[in-house]
Structure formats: structure tokens, C-alpha cells
Amino acid sequence: MKNLADLWRLLWPQAEPTPLLELPALASLTGVGRVFVKVEGERPLGSFKSLGGMTAGVRALAQASGIDDPRDLFSDARSLPRLICASEGNHGLAVAAAAHKAGTRAIVYLPAEVTEARAARIEAQGAEVMRVSGTYDDAVLAAEAAAERGDGLLISDTSSDPNSAVVNAVIEGYGLLAQELIAQFREPPRESPSHLFVQAGVGGLAAAMVEGLQSLLRAPARFIVVEPESAPCVAQALELGQLTRVDGQLHTSASMLACGVASAPALRILQRHAVSTMSVSEAELRMGRAGLRNVGGPSTTTSGAAGVAGLLRAAARPELRELHRLTSDSVVLLIASERDLSIVGRPADD
Structure with a gap:
């Protein structure tokens, strides 16, 4: 099954495109013409990550089984390998869901600081959660080691290899x-x-949006990648022209973006295009989340609203408005990339 949209409909037959909302109050607040936000919290599993992790996971299982059409994974009983990944929560949930739908299981390596709520959602998909002392990058190394031992198929959303078939499939899914x-x-x-204004952890979402929206953005066509000040791995890689590890502990309230090394496949895509980068403080991240809700936008996390934080920062500083050519005629696109799981009454899964 070559068509990604067909594969997605196979995985989630009832799923609809996530909403695109206009936020006039945010446009007025930031002095631009219009602001739109894509609401990825309404995506199955609650984030855009389901698009990549499930696509790559199902493709890898089909390839390992010698199956040309992924639909055969769900129509015939067969013994399938386990899937393995590292995650801060969302990617692991997507990979676990792919394994569950195909009739196998996943092993998901999580940094110790990942909340029990996120871990429980992964376990609800039948996956085994392995806690790792350290950062997301340490979890990546643990998952890679497990795959090398033969514990299963590695479905990573990051790699030092720009030609990684799995990581490129994840980005393609996005x-x-x-x-x-x-x-x-x-x-x-x-x-x-x-x-x-698009947030970045290892850079996969940013790369997919910059690549995929070239035909949509009009002049001046500004793509601004937004990261926490403590974890600017994409900005650092773009500046140096190579992958390097960010110094420090990567502590940030935007935990989904707490990544120390960018993804090589994502970096290669971003390097092909004109991209700007911006770092935002913890206070600005919190302001972005609260500000989005206050203007009638969707509820999300500081990770999900990092792009909003970037817009607010740029709009408030004349030098940044000029740098990014932000004017009263600008039309800004944002992505609220995940659901806020802290809201009482929302389902844990779809």
C-alpha cells in the first residue's frame, strides 16, 4: 500500500482531518493579519506522532514479514516480531498502537521523568515500558542496544544516519x-x-512541515523553528552544519521537546530550505500555552504551544518583527501538536 492516506484510513477508519481554527483574538494581540492553528490534540492517540510512529511501525512489520500490502497484517494470523522505540510519551504510544493493531507487542524505553499517565497510556496498548535513568537521548541509546540484541524491530523517530529508512518513514507519515x-x-x-512557527524536538515535525508546505506558504514564506532555550538541538545543528549534543540537562516544561541531539534525516531536509530558528524561555513557553487558551484556542501543553510562544516572542520585539518580516498583513500558521492530558474528563485514548 503505497498511498499514506490509504494506510492511515486502514489504521483509523473513522478518523477525520484534524480541525484548522482561526484565532482573530491572537491575530489582534500579535499585530498580524490572521492566525490559524491546526489542532493535533484531536488526532487519534492525541498527537501528530500517531501519523509517524504508526506508519513506520506497520511498514516495518510488513517488510519483516515479506508482505507487500499492509492490509494482510490484519487479515491473517501470523507471528510478528516486537517493536522497540524510545520516547517521551507520544511516539511510544504510536508505536505501541501499531504493534497492538497488528497483533504483536512493543517495548518502549522512557526517561525516568516521563509521567505515569503517559506510561499508562502506552501500557494500555499492551506494550512493556522500560524506564531509563537520564534523558530522552539515553532512552534512544537503550532502545538501539535492545534492537541490536535482537529484542525486536527498532522504530525510532531519530537517527544519526540521514538515510534511515524507518526515521524517514516517520517523517513521511507526519x-x-x-x-x-x-x-x-x-x-x-x-x-x-x-x-x-513550528516547534521542534529532534526536528521531525518541523522537517515534514517545511518540506510539505512549500507550495502553500506565500511570500515572504517564513519557516521559524521554535525550541526551548535549554534544548536547541535543531538550531545548533543547523548553525554548525552537523549533529552535536546540546550541553546541559535539557530541563524544560516542554518535555516533548527535551532532546539533546537532532535527527539527521530531519536536519538534511531542513538544510534544503530557508529556515529560521528561535529559542524561547520557560516563562515564554508557559505564556504560549496560557495565551493560546485565553484567545479561544485549544488546550495543549507547553510542548504543544511552543510555536505560539515563538509567535508571541517575535511579535513583541521590533527587531524580531523586522527579522522575520512579520507585519499587519501576515498570515500565521501554528500547530497545537498534542492534547493536554491533565484536563479532567477527556478520554485517555481514541
Whole structure:
């Protein structure tokens, strides 16, 4: 099954494109023409990560089983290998769900600081959670070691190899989000965005959006990658032209973005395009989350609202407005990348 949209419909037959909301109050607050936000909290599993982890996981299982059409994974009883990954929560949930739907299990390596709520969602998909002392990057190393021991198939969302087939499949899965956005801006017709503020952990989402939205953004077509001040691994890699580890402990409230090393496949994509980077403080991350909700936007986390924090920072500083060519005519696109699990009454899963 070559078509990603068909594969996604196979995995989630009832799923619809996530909403695209306009936020006039945020446009007024930031002195731009219009602001739109894509609500990924309404995605199955509660984040955009389901697009990548499930796509790559199912493809890897099909390939390992010698199956050309992934639909055969779900129609025939067969013995399948386990899937392995590292995660801060969302990618692991997606990989666990892919394994569960195919009739196998996953092993997910989580940093010790990942909340029990996120771990429980992964375990609910039948996966085994392995806690790792240290950061997300330490969990990545543990998952890689497990795969090398033969414990299962590694479904990582990051790699030092720019040609990693699995990581590129993850990024390709995220590209479905870009396809939805193009369709939503064109039907019914909306004014095309001129700016995208997009958050980055290892850079996979940013790479997929920058690559996939080239035909959508109008002049000046500014792509701004936003990261926490404590974990600017994408900005550092772009500046140096190579992967390097960020110094420090990576402590940030935006835990989904607490990554010390960028993804080589993502970096290669970003290097092909004109991309700006921006770091935001912890106070700005909190302001982005609260500000989005206060203007009628969706509830999300500081990770999910990091792009909003970037817009607020740029809009408040004349030198940054000029640098990013942000004017009263600009149309800004944001991505609220995950659901806020702390809201009482929301289902833990879809």
C-alpha cells in the first residue's frame, strides 16, 4: 500500500482531518493579519506522532514479514516480531498502537521523568515500558542496544544516519498533516499563510512541515523553528552544519521537546530550505500555552504551544518583527501538536 492516506484510513477508519481554527483574538494581540492553528490534540492517540510512529511501525512489520500490502497484517494470523522505540510519551504510544493493531507487542524505553499517565497510556496498548535513568537521548541509546540484541524491530523517530529508512518513514507519515493543511486552506478557499512557527524536538515535525508546505506558504514564506532555550538541538545543528549534543540537562516544561541531539534525516531536509530558528524561555513557553487558551484556542501543553510562544516572542520585539518580516498583513500558521492530558474528563485514548 503505497498511498499514506490509504494506510492511515486502514489504521483509523473513522478518523477525520484534524480541525484548522482561526484565532482573530491572537491575530489582534500579535499585530498580524490572521492566525490559524491546526489542532493535533484531536488526532487519534492525541498527537501528530500517531501519523509517524504508526506508519513506520506497520511498514516495518510488513517488510519483516515479506508482505507487500499492509492490509494482510490484519487479515491473517501470523507471528510478528516486537517493536522497540524510545520516547517521551507520544511516539511510544504510536508505536505501541501499531504493534497492538497488528497483533504483536512493543517495548518502549522512557526517561525516568516521563509521567505515569503517559506510561499508562502506552501500557494500555499492551506494550512493556522500560524506564531509563537520564534523558530522552539515553532512552534512544537503550532502545538501539535492545534492537541490536535482537529484542525486536527498532522504530525510532531519530537517527544519526540521514538515510534511515524507518526515521524517514516517520517523517513521511507526519507529511499527512501537511497534506491536510493544503486541502484545508484551499477548500474552502482561505488566504494562504505567510509564516509557520513550528516547534521542534529532534526536528521531525518541523522537517515534514517545511518540506510539505512549500507550495502553500506565500511570500515572504517564513519557516521559524521554535525550541526551548535549554534544548536547541535543531538550531545548533543547523548553525554548525552537523549533529552535536546540546550541553546541559535539557530541563524544560516542554518535555516533548527535551532532546539533546537532532535527527539527521530531519536536519538534511531542513538544510534544503530557508529556515529560521528561535529559542524561547520557560516563562515564554508557559505564556504560549496560557495565551493560546485565553484567545479561544485549544488546550495543549507547553510542548504543544511552543510555536505560539515563538509567535508571541517575535511579535513583541521590533527587531524580531523586522527579522522575520512579520507585519499587519501576515498570515500565521501554528500547530497545537498534542492534547493536554491533565484536563479532567477527556478520554485517555481514541
